[in-house]
Amino acid sequence: MTQYKYLLDEKELPTHWYNILADMKEPPPYYRHPVTLELMKDPPMPPPVFPMALIAQEFSPERWIEIPEEVRDVLKMWRPSPLYRAVRWEKALDTPARIYYKWEGVSPPGSHKPNTAVAQAYYAKKEGLEGLATETGAGQWGSALCFATRLFGLKCKVFMVTISYHQKPYRRIAMEAWGGDVVPSPSSETQAGRNILAVDPETSGSLGIAISEALEYAVTHEGWKYSLGSVVNFVLLHQTVIGLEARKQMEMAGDYPDIVIGCAGGGSNAAGLIYPFLKDRLTGDRPNLRAIFVESAACPSMTRGIYAYDWGDTAKTGPVAKMHTVGHGFIPAPVHAGGLRYHGMAPSICALLDQGEVEARAYQQNACFEAALSFAQAEGFIVAPETAHAVRAVYDEAMACKESGEAKVILFNNSGHGHFDLGAYDAYHRKELPDYELEQEKIEQALRELPEIPA
Amino acid sequence: MTQYKYLLDEKELPTHWYNILADMKEPPPYYRHPVTLELMKDPPMPPPVFPMALIAQEFSPERWIEIPEEVRDVLKMWRPSPLYRAVRWEKALDTPARIYYKWEGVSPPGSHKPNTAVAQAYYAKKEGLEGLATETGAGQWGSALCFATRLFGLKCKVFMVTISYHQKPYRRIAMEAWGGDVVPSPSSETQAGRNILAVDPETSGSLGIAISEALEYAVTHEGWKYSLGSVVNFVLLHQTVIGLEARKQMEMAGDYPDIVIGCAGGGSNAAGLIYPFLKDRLTGDRPNLRAIFVESAACPSMTRGIYAYDWGDTAKTGPVAKMHTVGHGFIPAPVHAGGLRYHGMAPSICALLDQGEVEARAYQQNACFEAALSFAQAEGFIVAPETAHAVRAVYDEAMACKESGEAKVILFNNSGHGHFDLGAYDAYHRKELPDYELEQEKIEQALRELPEIPA
Numbered sequence: 001m002t003q004y005k006y007l008l009d010e011k012e013l014p015t016h017w018y019n020i021l022a023d024m025k026e027p028p029p030y031y032r033h034p035v036t037l038e039l040m041k042d043p044p045m046p047p048p049v050f051p052m053a054l055i056a057q058e059f060s061p062e063r064w065i066e067i068p069e070e071v072r073d074v075l076k077m078w079r080p081s082p083l084y085r086a087v088r089w090e091k092a093l094d095t096p097a098r099i100y101y102k103w104e105g106v107s108p109p110g111s112h113k114p115n116t117a118v119a120q121a122y123y124a125k126k127e128g129l130e131g132l133a134t135e136t137g138a139g140q141w142g143s144a145l146c147f148a149t150r151l152f153g154l155k156c157k158v159f160m161v162t163i164s165y166h167q168k169p170y171r172r173i174a175m176e177a178w179g180g181d182v183v184p185s186p187s188s189e190t191q192a193g194r195n196i197l198a199v200d201p202e203t204s205g206s207l208g209i210a211i212s213e214a215l216e217y218a219v220t221h222e223g224w225k226y227s228l229g230s231v232v233n234f235v236l237l238h239q240t241v242i243g244l245e246a247r248k249q250m251e252m253a254g255d256y257p258d259i260v261i262g263c264a265g266g267g268s269n270a271a272g273l274i275y276p277f278l279k280d281r282l283t284g285d286r287p288n289l290r291a292i293f294v295e296s297a298a299c300p301s302m303t304r305g306i307y308a309y310d311w312g313d314t315a316k317t318g319p320v321a322k323m324h325t326v327g328h329g330f331i332p333a334p335v336h337a338g339g340l341r342y343h344g345m346a347p348s349i350c351a352l353l354d355q356g357e358v359e360a361r362a363y364q365q366n367a368c369f370e371a372a373l374s375f376a377q378a379e380g381f382i383v384a385p386e387t388a389h390a391v392r393a394v395y396d397e398a399m400a401c402k403e404s405g406e407a408k409v410i411l412f413n414n415s416g417h418g419h420f421d422l423g424a425y426d427a428y429h430r431k432e433l434p435d436y437e438l439e440q441e442k443i444e445q446a447l448r449e450l451p452e453i454p455a
Numbered sequence: 456m457t458q459y460k461y462l463l464d465e466k467e468l469p470t471h472w473y474n475i476l477a478d479m480k481e482p483p484p485y486y487r488h489p490v491t492l493e494l495m496k497d498p499p500m501p502p503p504v505f506p507m508a509l510i511a512q513e514f515s516p517e518r519w520i521e522i523p524e525e526v527r528d529v530l531k532m533w534r535p536s537p538l539y540r541a542v543r544w545e546k547a548l549d550t551p552a553r554i555y556y557k558w559e560g561v562s563p564p565g566s567h568k569p570n571t572a573v574a575q576a577y578y579a580k581k582e583g584l585e586g587l588a589t590e591t592g593a594g595q596w597g598s599a600l601c602f603a604t605r606l607f608g609l610k611c612k613v614f615m616v617t618i619s620y621h622q623k624p625y626r627r628i629a630m631e632a633w634g635g636d637v638v639p640s641p642s643s644e645t646q647a648g649r650n651i652l653a654v655d656p657e658t659s660g661s662l663g664i665a666i667s668e669a670l671e672y673a674v675t676h677e678g679w680k681y682s683l684g685s686v687v688n689f690v691l692l693h694q695t696v697i698g699l700e701a702r703k704q705m706e707m708a709g710d711y712p713d714i715v716i717g718c719a720g721g722g723s724n725a726a727g728l729i730y731p732f733l734k735d736r737l738t739g740d741r742p743n744l745r746a747i748f749v750e751s752a753a754c755p756s757m758t759r760g761i762y763a764y765d766w767g768d769t770a771k772t773g774p775v776a777k778m779h780t781v782g783h784g785f786i787p788a789p790v791h792a793g794g795l796r797y798h799g800m801a802p803s804i805c806a807l808l809d810q811g812e813v814e815a816r817a818y819q820q821n822a823c824f825e826a827a828l829s830f831a832q833a834e835g836f837i838v839a840p841e842t843a844h845a846v847r848a849v850y851d852e853a854m855a856c857k858e859s860g861e862a863k864v865i866l867f868n869n870s871g872h873g874h875f876d877l878g879a880y881d882a883y884h885r886k887e888l889p890d891y892e893l894e895q896e897k898i899e900q901a902l903r904e905l906p907e908i909p910a
Contacts, residue, residue: 004531007462076459077835088606106561108835110874151543167667176884177831339874376632377605380532380563419565419874422628435791 002087006249008080010024013072014204014244017237020275020348022063023282025355028347031319032309037451047146048219049226053123057234065237067119072165074118074151078107079241083249084414089378090398097401098255099394101414102273104245105381109174111416112269113144113229116238120227121148130223131155131216135185135210138164138338139171140384140401140416146180151290157224159193159213160207163301164338170420185210192216192315206316207341215317224253226273230266231312231321231346241273242413247276255416257411259397263389264293264302264360265339267346270390273413281357291358292397293349294389298436299332300327302353302360304443309453323350324360327446334437335365336424337385359427363392364435365383369428371395372418384416385424461704468527469699472692475803477518478737480810483688483802485514486774487764492906498616500774502883503674504681508578512689520692520890529573529606533562534696537867539706544794545853551615552856553710554849557701557728560836564629566871567686567724568599568742575682576603585678586610590640590665593793594626595618595686595839595871601635612679614640614648614668615659619793625875631691634892641667647671647770660798662796663769663783670772684803685721686767686776697868702731705866712744712866718844719748719757719815721795722801725845728868729813734810745869746813747852748804749844751795753891756780757808757815759898764908765799775906778805779815780903788887790820791879792840798901818847819890824883826850827873839871840879 021027021350030042040046043055055063067075070399086099104112104328107276124132131154136142142158143429149156158180165172165184175182185205186193192212196203218226227233243260250256280286295302310325314320318333325333325344332341352358372388375381383391390412400406418425427433476482485494498510512520522530541554551890558565579587583584586609591597597613604611611636620639630637640660647667651658673681682691705711715732717725725748735741750757756779757832764782767773768894778799781787787796807813820840827843829850830836831891838846845867873880882888 001466002528007464009462010459011456027587073457106829109838145834151835169881170874170877173881173884174837177837177880178835179832204731230800239860259664280604373632375562377634379835380602380606380633382629382632417626422625422632426624426628429628 004085004087006083006252008245008248010076010080012248013075013079014067014241015063016066016275017065018244018279019060019065019232019237019239020278021059022061023279024351026351028351029057029322030181031321032453034311034316034318034320037320037454040319048216051120051123051127051129051225053126054120054234057237058232058413068122071122073120075115075241080245081106083246085253086379089393091376092374092378093395093398093402095398095402096405096407097398098400098409099406100253100255102242102379103414104242105414105417109143109147110419111144111220111384112239112242113141114148114273115241115270115272116146116229117148119238121152121154124225125152125154127310128152129225131157132227133157133214133217133224134227134229135159135207135214137161137207138168139175140339142180142182143174143178144160144172144229145227146175146178150179157180157217159187159210161185161207161210168420173441187213189215198441206314211313212315212317214235228267231344233348235268236271236275236346236348239268240275242272243274243276243427246273246411255409257408258408259290259292261292261294261390261393261410261412263340263386263415264345264349265294265342265386267293267349269413269415271346278357287451292393293358293360294393295360295362296335296337296389297362297364298335299326299341299343300362300438301343301345303362303416306447307350307354310450311343321347323347324353326443327449328442330446335436336366336421337389339379340389351389361393363389366428366433366435368392369425369433381414382418383414383427384418385421387415459540459542461538461707463700463703465531465535467703468530469522469536471519471521473695473731473734474518474692476513476514476688477516477537477585477624477734478734478807481806482514483718483806486776487908488768489771489773489775492775492908495774504670506578506582506584506680508581509575509689512692513687523577525676525746526574526577530696531569532596532787532838535700536561538701540708540868541545544830547833548575548850548853548857550853550857551854551860551862553711553862554853555705555710557697557863557864558836558869559697559724560869560872564598564602565874566595566599566839567694567727568596570727571684571690571723572599572603572694574693576607576609577681580607580609584609584680586612587682588612588672588679588851589682589684590614590662592629592662593623593689595794596631597635597637598626599684600682601630601633610797611635612672613637614642614665616640616662616665618657621874640668642668661769661807665766667770667772685723686799688803688894690723691726691730691801691803693737694723695730697732698729699725699867701728710864714745714747714865716747716749716865716867717844718795718841718850718870719800719804720797720841722748723866724805724870726804733812747848747896748813748815749788749794749848750817752817752842753790753820753893754796754798755817755858755893756783756798756800758817761902762805762809763905765772767799776802778802780806781898782904784904785898785901790891791876792820792844794841795844805867816848819843821888823847824880824888836869837872837873837880838869840876842870843856851905
């Protein structure tokens with residue numbers, strides 16, 4: 001009898017996160033101070049910004065870090081998430097490949113984001129904080145943090161890019177339903193916001209400005225700290241529950257992946273699935289395991305950027321990280337995959353890419369929606385525009401198997417549903433979705449603004 | 456250790472649907488012909504309209520009807536659905552009650568609707584049909600049928616009420632993503648539609664008109680039949696997988712419900728959960744089991760209508776059923792729970808209500824969103840406006856337990872997510888959500904139009 005999905009009882013939720021830094025040839029280098037550019041080692045991040053427990057996790061050498069009972073307790077609201085065998089899609093593609101996916105859309109906010117939001121809210125609560133401030137673009141991350149802080153009785157302040165606040169009200173409404181305080185950014189609540197509004201009261205805002213406002217809000221309000229949804233090590237660490245569960249579920253299915261795939265903006269959902277498998281490659285057990293991080297061709301940090309120190313945020317207020325970047329001043333085309341419009345990439349992924357342990361690939365959005373529709377018509381689930389990038393890579397690998405006749409095992413992270421992004425599908429359906437040709441000059445121009453690192 | 460959810464492996468998906476007609480003191484009476492008003496017994500429905508296998512199920516005396524393997528195979532894409540213990544909500548309400556819910560939002564279209572859509576598509580395919588036509592209001596049912604027909608390689612034609620087509624594009628886009636052909640109703644594709652458009656080219660349409668168009672499309676196109684998402688016996692039958700799974704899961708939890716609750720527009724999701732438990736009451740094993748069907752105060756067929764023969768559709772083209780009705784010409788206030796705006800109710804539920812075996816209750820929408828927000832902030836899931844009515848009833852029962860100190864076990868059907876209906880939450884949040892006082896005269900006026908049944 002065909003089996004479609006592999007479930008784990010909540011008793012089997014992982015008890016520890018997997019920290020890939022312990023198994024890397026060389027861990028990613030420390031951050032540098034945003035102004036002095038000095039290496040920040042102890043602590044590796046500015047303490048006023050993040051809860052201390054998270055700063056301690058950032059460069060921990062421990063391979064396994066215990067997931068607090070209270071965090072596991074909340075994750076059980078939707079975890080372990082199901083692992084699916086894409087039987088119908090395999091058939092539709094007529095491929096000998098065996099395709100599996102982890103389905104993260106079952107969380108209340110609808111993506112993998114709460115995996116770290118819950119942990120961050122827990123540590124904030126434990127530290128006695130009153131609330132967490134953050135920024136959000138389309139609202140995926142903001143909604144996860146509002147959901148998580150609510151469960152721990154914390155307040156949440158979300159600076160949401162003005163244009164999204166008005167154009168995409170649904171995630172804003174969800175954030176408010178979970179008790180979050182959402183303001184359009186730039187706002188009059190911070191000096192950074194007021195400065196921008198004084199110059200241009202009609203500005204549509206940007207993620208860079210929203211980050212500045214959230215950071216300012218956190219450091220100027222007693223009992224508040226800042227929360228970040230991707231890029232840094234501790235976020236990727238929290239996401240490894242995805243891959244750890246998937247390992248058990250692949251065992252249930254009697255398979256092991258040849259290729260593991262995820263879409264990557266900051267890189268956390270992909271790393272969350274990939275790292276627990278990549279461990280086997282790094283330790284020599286599975287030297288041929290392929291891991292593919294898929295980015296948007298509109299923001300190709302890994303495939304067309306350089307590996308260098310750059311500010312993590314456009315406003316240059318946060319730490320400087322060594323990463324693949326197209327430059328902190330780079331403004332990507334307005335593709336629907338808002339979560340893939342980040343100029344850099346998680347430092348640990350970049351180090352692994354530099355060390356030749358993982359691969360990167362970029363796609364234009366039309367190719368992604370084509371694959372996502374093929375997936376939706378076979379498997380039912382309409383995925384987020386970001387996730388559609390992973391789906392396209394799987395599609396291409398499955399087609400390569402069809403060509404070669406190889407029955408490879410492909411596993412990908414179906415990181416979230418597209419219920420709040422259906423306009424993108426409509427545009428694709430009506431052939432009104434643009435692809436954007438990115439001129440090399442635009443990247444090179446942004447790269448000229450990189451910091452000059454002291455020798 | 457607290458357990459939050461009870462999962463069943465797909466091997467444990469029910470093999471048979473439960474047919475409550477076999478256990479009722481008296482099954483609901485046959486339908487009558489829409490024009491002649493004669494009793495329709497053999498067959499009990501007009502054969503050109505529905506696939507024959509469904510007509511055979513409508514008044515089947517069999518207690519257990521086998522679920523075809525091909526149907527079970529598709530249901531496994533998301534079933535068995537999880538049963539949750541609402542641990543955090545119990546705590547938030549400070550109630551001694553133990554609250555459980557079945558979570559139907561995990562299906563790709565996001566509600567219980569595909570449970571019957573899949574079966575209907577299967578029987579249509581088996582009969583050699585080319586496609587199914589249906590109507591949809593906000594699009595919940597239409598999206599389920601597009602999803603299901605696609606999986607069986609059938610076409611789907613959906614007549615979507617014009618005002619929803621334009622105001623709520625997301626479900627339309629989802630239907631198109633699954634390959635459905637969606638047209639605003641009234642359309643120029645049917646005589647019924649053209650007639651309306653000739654009189655009023657700017658009409659916003661109605662569900663009654665859309666039903667007429669779908670029926671006309673089905674009977675005038677070779678190889679096409681009609682599909683209905685609620686009310687009739689076979690639809691309720693298909694939904695019993697919900698309750699059959701829940702029985703096993705409640706056993707895993709070591710509990711049995713004192714009260715089972717569902718929201719009811721046509722009644723299918725509520726009956727789907729309730730009937731497999733109500734069996735125990737009808738057969739004497741659980742004589743004190745309470746079953747509550749919750750309707751909208753804007754369309755109170757069970758609580759303020761009468762039990763009489765009435766047309767199932769506003770346009771008087773479909774069969775006449777004996778049911779609780781506020782009259783086929785009754786136009787309910789524009790509450791957000793579009794799925795609860797049906798003038799009648801499933802005949803089997805009405806017969807059970809008339810026989811004193813189940814209860815009915817009606818709520819204004821503000822009370823429902825208040826309870827749904829309390830639920831979302833504790834349990835995470837933002838439910839559909841329809842489902843919010845069940846949530847309110849649970850809330851009140853839990854509060855009654857708090858008052859009395861009784862630790863009752865309450866089980867309800869969390870029939871779908873509210874991702875496409877967040878505007879309603881926004882209106883509630885901004886205190887702009889109206890309650891509608893329904894004047895008795897409006898109901899009485901509509902009841903004057905009931906058919907005169909020949910003696």
